[in-house]
Amino acid sequence: xxxxxxxxxxxxxxxxxxxxxxxxxxxxxxxxxxxxxxxxxxxxxxxxxxxxxxxxxxxxxxxxxxxxxxxxxxxxxxxxxxxxxxxxxxxxxxxxxxxxxxxxxxxxxxxxxxxxxxxxxxxxxxxxxxxxxxxxxxxxxxxxxxxxxxxxx
Numbered sequence: 001x002x003x004x005x006x007x008x009x010x011x012x013x014x015x016x017x018x019x020x021x022x023x024x025x026x027x028x029x030x031x032x033x034x035x036x037x038x039x040x041x042x043x044x045x046x047x048x049x050x051x052x053x054x055x056x057x058x059x060x061x062x063x064x065x066x067x068x069x070x071x072x073x074x075x076x077x078x079x080x081x082x083x084x085x086x087x088x089x090x091x092x093x094x095x096x097x098x099x100x101x102x103x104x105x106x107x108x109x110x111x112x113x114x115x116x117x118x119x120x121x122x123x124x125x126x127x128x129x130x131x132x133x134x135x136x137x138x139x140x141x142x143x144x145x146x147x148x149x150x151x152x153x
Contacts, residue, residue, distance in 0.1 A: 001124070002058040006032040006045035008071075011064030011108040013037075014116065018062060018106075021117055025124065030058060046074035053102050054078040061103040062120070068105035075103045079144050082137070087111065092119040096126035098133045 003022055007015035012034055022029045032048040034040045042065045049061035053075075061083075063071035068085035075083035083103035086092040087110070095101035104123050106116060128134075 001060060002028045002030065004030040004032055004049040004052040004058045004061045005063075006049040006061070006071075007034060007064040007108070008042040008045055008066075009034055009037050009039050010066040011106070014106070014108045014113070015064050017113060018064070018116065018120065021120060022062075025121070027124070042070045043074040046071045047078070050075040050078035050081045050083070050103065054080045059102070062106065063103060064106045064108050066107065066109045068107040072103075072105040075105065079148065080141070082140070086119055086123070088115070089118060089122055092122045093126050096123055097129045098136075100128040100133070100137050 005015055005019055005022070019029050019031050030052065032045060034045060046063055049063055052058045053061045061075070063075060063083070065071045072083045072085050075081050081103055082099055082101050083105055084095050084099065084101055085105040085107065086095055087107065092104070095104070104120070
């Protein structure tokens with residue numbers, strides 16, 4: 001699977017470890033940075049990853065910032081992106097099983113490395129259940145199409 005990974009300055013050190021983990025797990029990784037602890041604006045890195053997911057250049061993305069929340073908000077502005085912050089094994093599993101999550105948002109400040117590693121493995125290995133959940137995801141896609149075709153008020 002091809003996965004884009006990005007972070008702001010607060011997630012930089014965790015991002016490097018995630019990139020290593022993904023490569024060990026046999027994933028193809030596109031690391032978009034940031035490559036420094038100098039402050040940067042998280043929306044810029046969320047956009048880099050979300051554009052790649054939206055265009056189909058990669059199948060999934062992982063974003064890391066202080067809380068995971070800002071990255072999630074920015075990433076969800078791109079068509080076809082379904083991003084959410086996950087904080088434990090269950091949210092990582094259900095985000096895939098029921099929501100077909102394609103961008104995992106993580107907190108660098110509130111999650112430990114072992115938990116992050118476990119969540120990523122669960123997220124990578126959990127299939128989308130489809131069925132009634134596919135109908136619901138398709139409704140979300142319909143909202144995106146509707147919003148993009150509607151003139152602004």
